[in-house]
Structures are given as C-alpha cells and as structure tokens.
Amino acid sequence: MNKAQKRLLTNLAGTVITIIAFIFGFGNFKDYVNKSEAIRAFKQLGQEVLKYRKETGQLPSEAMIANLKEQLEGSARVGNIVYRAQYISIDSPPDTIVAYSKKDYNWLIRSGFVVLSLDGRVLYLTPKKFNDLLAKQQTAIEVE
Numbered sequence: 001m002n003k004a005q006k007r008l009l010t011n012l013a014g015t016v017i018t019i020i021a022f023i024f025g026f027g028n029f030k031d032y033v034n035k036s037e038a039i040r041a042f043k044q045l046g047q048e049v050l051k052y053r054k055e056t057g058q059l060p061s062e063a064m065i066a067n068l069k070e071q072l073e074g075s076a077r078v079g080n081i082v083y084r085a086q087y088i089s090i091d092s093p094p095d096t097i098v099a100y101s102k103k104d105y106n107w108l109i110r111s112g113f114v115v116l117s118l119d120g121r122v123l124y125l126t127p128k129k130f131n132d133l134l135a136k137q138q139t140a141i142e143v144e
Helices: 003-056 062-071 127-137
Strands: 097-103 112-117 122-125
Touching: 003 062, 003 097, 003 112, 003 122, 097 127, 112 127, 122 127
Parallel strands: none
Antiparallel strands: 097 112, 112 122
C-alpha cells in the first residue's frame, strides 16, 4: 500500500469511529432527556395531586389525572400512567405508590419506573425495587 491508500483508510476509519461515537452519544442524550422530562412531569403531577388532596382530603379521580396529564409539560415523555388511587386507603403510609409509568431505554440509562408516592415524592426505581415495593402494597383485589 502506498501513503495515499494508508491515509485514505486512516481517514475512513476515523470518520466511521466518530460517527459511531456521535450516534451512541446522541442515543444516550435522548434517553437522558426523556427520563428527566418524565420525572419533571411526574413532579408537576404530584404537586397537583397534593394540592387536590389538601383541598378535598382525597385523591383525584382517574379522569382528572388523564386531564392533568394532557396539560403537563413533557407529558409526551411520561407514557402510560398507571394510577392506583382506588386501592389506596386513608391510613396508607406516605411511601405508598399513587401512580407510576414504565420507562424503557436502550443505552446507558437503565430502564425502570417513574413513581409518584402519596407524599408527593417522585422516584426512579429499577424494575426489581419497584416490583418488590409494589408487591408489598398491592391487595389481593388489585392483583386480580
């Protein structure tokens, strides 16, 4: 091989490696943004749920949650929300899961669940931690 061919192969390899790095970087950045937007939207939802609970003493209906979801900034990144208000009693502990949404990611960001607790905290839990916590809180009726 002559110098021109070696330089061409070196430039081609460098370009391919750079493109792959950019694709990987942007994929991770997209997942990071989606995760942070979902958490931010859940925090907004939590504020509204706490406000409603403070005013009325009970949790809002599923229809109201669906309406609130449409109004949230970043609601497109929230996904399907599973709302558990009908299974929550007045004497439930503050760490009771009120709503959650499963988030699947492909790159460095781990898949998991965005969780809104009864006291308004928003957590991002791994599937194992989430399933353990939910199993402790579910009643036989909810499991069915």
